[in-house]
Amino acid sequence: MLSLRAPPRTLSPSPWRRRGRLDGFAAPRCVSAAPPATTLETATARPAGVSFPILVNGCTGKMGVSVAEAATSRGLHLVPVSFSSRENLDKTIQIGDIDVEIYGPSAREDVLSSVIDEFPDVIVVDYTAPNSVNSNAELYCKLGVPFVMGTTGGDQQLLYKSVQDSNNYALISPQMGKQVVAFLAAMETIAEQFPGAFSGYRLEVLESHQAGKLDTSGTAKAVIACFEKLGAVFDMDRMVKIRDPEQQLYMVGVPEEHIEGHAFHLYHLTSPDDSVSFEFQHNVCGRSIYAEGSVDAAVFLYKKVCLCLLRTIVVTRFTCSSCFLLSYYFFLI
Numbered sequence: 208m209l210s211l212r213a214p215p216r217t218l219s220p221s222p223w224r225r226r227g228r229l230d231g232f233a234a235p236r237c238v239s240a241a242p243p244a245t246t247l248e249t250a251t252a253r254p255a256g257v258s259f260p261i262l263v264n265g266c267t268g269k270m271g272v273s274v275a276e277a278a279t280s281r282g283l284h285l286v287p288v289s290f291s292s293r294e295n296l297d298k299t300i301q302i303g304d305i306d307v308e309i310y311g312p313s314a315r316e317d318v319l320s321s322v323i324d325e326f327p328d329v330i331v332v333d334y335t336a337p338n339s340v341n342s343n344a345e346l347y348c349k350l351g352v353p354f355v356m357g358t359t360g361g362d363q364q365l366l367y368k369s370v371q372d373s374n375n376y377a378l379i380s381p382q383m384g385k386q387v388v389a390f391l392a393a394m395e396t397i398a399e400q401f402p403g404a405f406s407g408y409r410l411e412v413l414e415s416h417q418a419g420k421l422d423t424s425g426t427a428k429a430v431i432a433c434f435e436k437l438g439a440v441f442d443m444d445r446m447v448k449i450r451d452p453e454q455q456l457y458m459v460g461v462p463e464e465h466i467e468g469h470a471f472h473l474y475h476l477t478s479p480d481d482s483v484s485f486e487f488q489h490n491v492c493g494r495s496i497y498a499e500g501s502v503d504a505a506v507f508l509y510k511k512v513c514l515c516l517l518r519t520i521v522v523t524r525f526t527c528s529s530c531f532l533l534s535y536y537f538f539l540i
């Protein structure tokens with residue numbers, strides 16, 4: 208049983224009401240100085256330990272480029288193909304010394320089939336857009352290519368169903384930064400062990416991302432689900448979403464050089480009588496934490512698929528399901 212002791216003195220309410228500026232929503236010290244985590248490997252560009260072909264879908268975008276660069280610097284074989292939501296793009300993207308050819312939607316099934324013929328052990332990593340999540344996943348499932356889905360949004364239940372129905376392999380997470388994944392895993396554990404511990408507490412959530420982000424933070428939604436299991440009350444419509452660069456700079460405290468790529472999250476809980484408050488935040492500048500985590504996710508998935516295929520060959524009566532729906536915990540297993 209979790210015991211919540213009364214604080215020595217009354218705490219004032221949430222920081223963004225308390226102060227004009229979001230002082231509590233501090234800038235991260237430095238992304239590369241991620242908190243030491245004894246059970247987690249650090250997100251440095253170490254070799255992947257295995258090598259396999261990797262196709263990054265979304266190389267026209269910021270995450271796609273970051274993941275493709277991280278994959279090549281980790282010694283994976285980047286398949287020089289990616290897709291776009293637009294036809295007749297006739298474009299290549301330079302990743303290191305590789306020219307990645309971009310194809311429009313009408314070519315994607317044929318091109319992906321050819322890639323699979325040439326590289327049967329290819330892993331796809333998807334960083335596209337929320338409205339492409341389900342159609343892309345359906346294509347990967349139809350062609351039986353294992354995939355890492357980093358793209359947030361879409362219909363998540365349908366996404367899981369597509370993978371399960373097709374018996375394909377997939378690793379799906381709205382958050383690929385391993386240290387944030389660990390925080391989320393801890394939240395899920397607490398929620399499971401102490402359901403209702405925060406009954407009646409009010410939850411306030413603020414998330415700030417680059418102006419181009421189309422959807423509400425998928426990570427925030429996952430963390431909120433844990434607070435709700437803990438009994439906190441939250442109205443999704445009251446989530447504070449900041450996309451305005453001016454506000455990010457002056458109110459949230461995002462460093463100017465990261466206005467184009469940051470993910471700041473603040474969760475504030477207040478007890479029904481206002482005598483207790485809790486605050487959690489995770490603030491990320493840049494994209495390297497996700498890019499490195501995505502490569503680790505692809506390596507993890509590749510090894511799992513290999514292991515399953517090996518088991519299928521060795522064990523004639525293969526009882527375990529060949530479909531993996533691996534969510535947040537990929538790095539802990």
Ligand SMILES: NC(=O)C1=CN([C@@H]2O[C@H](COP(=O)(O)OP(=O)(O)OC[C@H]3O[C@@H](n4cnc5c(N)ncnc54)[C@H](O)[C@@H]3O)[C@@H](O)[C@H]2O)C=CC1
Binds near residue numbers: 266271359383497
């Ligand atoms: N899981 C995680 O840890 C993270 C997830 N994300 C998510 O990744 C997604 C992409 O983020 P960014 O790269 O920042 O966005 P972005 O807007 O820079 O890039 C997305 C790219 O995908 C392209 N695209 C759209 N539909 C497509 C389709 N059907 N096929 C191929 N390409 C398509 C767009 O034209 C664009 O170039 C978002 O959903 C974001 O929330 C972002 C960071 C971390």
Ligand SMILES: O=C(O)C1=N[C@H](C(=O)O)C[C@H](O)C1
Binds near residue numbers: 381417424427470
């Ligand atoms: O779009 C982003 O940038 C991010 N998206 C993910 C999300 O929606 O949770 C992860 C992180 O917040 C960065």
